[in-house]
Amino acid sequence: MQRNRVYNFNPGPAILPLEVLEEFRDSFMNFGGMSIFEISHRGKEFQAMMDETIALFRELMGIPPHYHVLFLGGGASLQFSMVPMNIMDKTADHVLTGTWSKKALAEAKIIGSPKVIFSSEETKFSRVPRPEDVRPNSDASYVHITSNNTIYGSQYHVFPDTGLIPLVADMSSDILSYPFDVSKFGLIYAGAQKNLGPAGVTLVIIRDDLVKRSYRMVPVIMRYSTHAEEKSLYNTPPVSAIYLVNLVLKWVKRQGGVAAIEKHNREKAAMIYDVLDKSSFYKTPIEKDSRSFMNVVFTLPSDELTDRFVAKAKEQGMTGLKGHRTVGGVRASIYNAFPREGVKTLAQFMREFERAQ
Amino acid sequence: MQRNRVYNFNPGPAILPLEVLEEFRDSFMNFGGMSIFEISHRGKEFQAMMDETIALFRELMGIPPHYHVLFLGGGASLQFSMVPMNIMDKTADHVLTGTWSKKALAEAKIIGSPKVIFSSEETKFSRVPRPEDVRPNSDASYVHITSNNTIYGSQYHVFPDTGLIPLVADMSSDILSYPFDVSKFGLIYAGAQKNLGPAGVTLVIIRDDLVKRSYRMVPVIMRYSTHAEEKSLYNTPPVSAIYLVNLVLKWVKRQGGVAAIEKHNREKAAMIYDVLDKSSFYKTPIEKDSRSFMNVVFTLPSDELTDRFVAKAKEQGMTGLKGHRTVGGVRASIYNAFPREGVKTLAQFMREFERAQ
Numbered sequence: 001m002q003r004n005r006v007y008n009f010n011p012g013p014a015i016l017p018l019e020v021l022e023e024f025r026d027s028f029m030n031f032g033g034m035s036i037f038e039i040s041h042r043g044k045e046f047q048a049m050m051d052e053t054i055a056l057f058r059e060l061m062g063i064p065p066h067y068h069v070l071f072l073g074g075g076a077s078l079q080f081s082m083v084p085m086n087i088m089d090k091t092a093d094h095v096l097t098g099t100w101s102k103k104a105l106a107e108a109k110i111i112g113s114p115k116v117i118f119s120s121e122e123t124k125f126s127r128v129p130r131p132e133d134v135r136p137n138s139d140a141s142y143v144h145i146t147s148n149n150t151i152y153g154s155q156y157h158v159f160p161d162t163g164l165i166p167l168v169a170d171m172s173s174d175i176l177s178y179p180f181d182v183s184k185f186g187l188i189y190a191g192a193q194k195n196l197g198p199a200g201v202t203l204v205i206i207r208d209d210l211v212k213r214s215y216r217m218v219p220v221i222m223r224y225s226t227h228a229e230e231k232s233l234y235n236t237p238p239v240s241a242i243y244l245v246n247l248v249l250k251w252v253k254r255q256g257g258v259a260a261i262e263k264h265n266r267e268k269a270a271m272i273y274d275v276l277d278k279s280s281f282y283k284t285p286i287e288k289d290s291r292s293f294m295n296v297v298f299t300l301p302s303d304e305l306t307d308r309f310v311a312k313a314k315e316q317g318m319t320g321l322k323g324h325r326t327v328g329g330v331r332a333s334i335y336n337a338f339p340r341e342g343v344k345t346l347a348q349f350m351r352e353f354e355r356a357q
Numbered sequence: 358m359q360r361n362r363v364y365n366f367n368p369g370p371a372i373l374p375l376e377v378l379e380e381f382r383d384s385f386m387n388f389g390g391m392s393i394f395e396i397s398h399r400g401k402e403f404q405a406m407m408d409e410t411i412a413l414f415r416e417l418m419g420i421p422p423h424y425h426v427l428f429l430g431g432g433a434s435l436q437f438s439m440v441p442m443n444i445m446d447k448t449a450d451h452v453l454t455g456t457w458s459k460k461a462l463a464e465a466k467i468i469g470s471p472k473v474i475f476s477s478e479e480t481k482f483s484r485v486p487r488p489e490d491v492r493p494n495s496d497a498s499y500v501h502i503t504s505n506n507t508i509y510g511s512q513y514h515v516f517p518d519t520g521l522i523p524l525v526a527d528m529s530s531d532i533l534s535y536p537f538d539v540s541k542f543g544l545i546y547a548g549a550q551k552n553l554g555p556a557g558v559t560l561v562i563i564r565d566d567l568v569k570r571s572y573r574m575v576p577v578i579m580r581y582s583t584h585a586e587e588k589s590l591y592n593t594p595p596v597s598a599i600y601l602v603n604l605v606l607k608w609v610k611r612q613g614g615v616a617a618i619e620k621h622n623r624e625k626a627a628m629i630y631d632v633l634d635k636s637s638f639y640k641t642p643i644e645k646d647s648r649s650f651m652n653v654v655f656t657l658p659s660d661e662l663t664d665r666f667v668a669k670a671k672e673q674g675m676t677g678l679k680g681h682r683t684v685g686g687v688r689a690s691i692y693n694a695f696p697r698e699g700v701k702t703l704a705q706f707m708r709e710f711e712r713a714q
Contacts (some may be wrong), residue, residue: 006390010397013596021392025382033363033676035378037555037601040367040677073557074431074578077592081576103577110574193593198394200430200557200595217467219438220460221431235434236550238557238595239370244394319390320397 007342010320011150011295011333012173013193020247036240041233049246056249060258063182063205068228070204071242076172076191079202080107083144083168083187084114085218087210093117093140098125098149099326100170115140125152127290134160142166142186148174151324153297153331154290159184166210174294175203176252177336178262186210195336197245201238252336261336268334268343269293275347281354299329306330309353318346364699367677368507368652368690369530369551377604393597398590406603413606417615420539420562425585427561428599433529433548436559437464440501440525440544441471442575444567450474450497455482455506456683457527482509484647491517499523499543505531508681510654510688511647516541523567531651532560533609534693535619543567549598552693554605558598609693618693625691625700626650632704638711656686663687666710675703
């Protein structure tokens with residue numbers, strides 16, 4: 001642990017690799033006599049950095065050539081609207097697995113008549129669907145899922161097969177944390193502030209045929225075709241946020257790529273789930289095959305114990321562990337950049353805290 | 358001139374004060390054991406910084422209490438849509454003074470039936486309207502203007518009086534560069550990347566009654582009411598961009614506030630316009646009372662001379678002087694942060710270049 005650095009379990013914005021931050025600090029003033037905040041997005045220097053960032057993404061994620069890689073502003077929440085505006089004809093199928101999928105559904109309802117084809121709300125979102133639970137309607141323009149549910153702590157480990165109906169995924173909180181077949185998806189979007197970089201830039205990966213869909217008058221700024229044609233330079237992109245993403249991608253590559261990252265993520269998550277499974281003190285509300293490797297959510301016997309746990313962990317340099325206000329409990333967000341040592345420290349702390357009761 | 362710093366005449370993203378960049382470099386890693394990129398937007402530390410930023414804005418611009426100050430993502434281009442979606446009933450009046458006002462009009466046409474009540478397009482946008490040129494239609498939901506036209510180099514020095522019809526202004530390229538009466542406006546928006554900070558955050562100042570307007574179903578993320586009610590925290594805001602804005606505002610305050618900034622801006626612009634007025638070699642296409650203090654646009658007798666001028670200036674450490682491709686010529690963008698010394702250097706260079714022909 002670097003001096004003056006805490007173990008930051010924040011759910012997002014979240015921890016970034018220390019070496020990326022140091023690289024940013026040492027380089028952001030040196031962009032041809034100006035800083036990264038001052039360079040033109042129409043200049044050669046920015047273009048080279050943007051091209052490199054997209055190429056790195058394509059390489060790390062194995063993105064096929066008929067997919068566009070876009071960097072947009074407005075957050076993943078803007079995608080909740082852009083998706084139905086652009087690619088929903090009359091209806092689309094939504095899978096409800098938590099707060100964010102509900103928000104995506106609410107926005108889709110403003111544009112058309114989406115249907116819910118799976119929901120685990122009755123069991124407090126204790127799981128994501130099994131592949132056989134997802135049966136798309138034939139008139140659905142797409143099926144929308146949330147690959148990882150930050151608040152409830154669940155995650156898909158097998159994606160549904162939606163056949164010819166495009167699968168659309170909000171991957172804000174687990175993108176780049178495991179390898180998967182991008183060609184099984186029509187559209188993927190992700191706010192950067194968990195695994196990719198800082199808040200302020202959103203990644204969109206969209207298949208070429210979906211870019212060309214057009215069912216209604218959409219504001220020019222909200223059209224995927226606008227951003228695809230202009231290669232994310234229709235308007236001024238968040239330059240410095242993209243630069244930080246660039247540095248994060250290079251870090252991922254240095255770690256050995258996404259497969260190596262996944263291995264670390266599985267090992268990190270296992271350290272905490274192992275404590276949970278051996279304990280009758282801690283409980284996790286999520287079914288075993290839906291457990292998230294990014295956000296480990298668990299409860300203690302009482303709110304009072306929970307508060308004490310969070311406060312004591314903070315004293316020991318572990319911050320951001322308080323669960324989301326809608327579910328309570330504890331949440332350990334352990335994204336790609338979260339160090340193994342910090343997870344070990346938490347697991348050890350959990351055992352000691354339980355023993356002391 | 359700091360070693361390794363050029364005179365950056367970029368139109369936006371644009372120059373920032375060197376001391377702000379240094380302050381950022383020295384502080385961004387020190388946010389309670391994490392960096393500004395990693396702190397939670399729901400935490401006390403961020404909230405204190407956000408509150409301070411808004412308070413500074415209110416103080417520097419004299420924003421009355423019945424106006425909301427919002428920080429949104431998506432750029433000023435997203436506002437081209439959000440404005441008509443939220444506050445246009447059937448029609449609105451648009452004033453066309455350049456590329457950006459045309460873009461705002463195009464987006465408004467997708468939502469309703471805006472009218473053009475003034476355009477200087479026939480004279481290649483050589484001027485902004487005089488107050489008497491702006492006669493709003495009685496059914497207009499608002500009048501939309503662009504206070505400074507970065508590409509053509511024109512700027513309002515007197516704003517039209519639109520009576521009870523709200524005046525809406527895109528102030529992306531001259532916000533905070535002169536004091537003015539905010540209460541004459543219904544809504545003001547501005548991308549940050551000229552006078553406020555880095556690309557990636559947009560300021561919206563909106564009068565309370567306009568927040569409450571509702572004429573159609575608008576996506577939740579696109580409603581001003583959403584962002585006003587949630588105080589810009591409906592979704593994750595661009596945290597680090599807001600922090601940089603915070604530092605810029607403190608810098609403006611240290612300069613003596615917006616009135617002192619305006620004095621500097623007038624003096625800087627006068628140095629270049631003085632060369633233009635005394636020359637028959639350089640020409641400015643903008644009428645005298647519409648000249649911009651932010652972007653000084655001028656032409657040389659031939660494209661070949663223009664290219665030579667830009668190249669030679671670059672050799673001498675002055676970059677970003679090439680005019681926008683749609684108008685050609687030279688453009689010197691001299692926003693708040695642009696140092697007086699740099700303008701002096703350019704004026705001197707202009708005189709020498711002319712003499713050498």
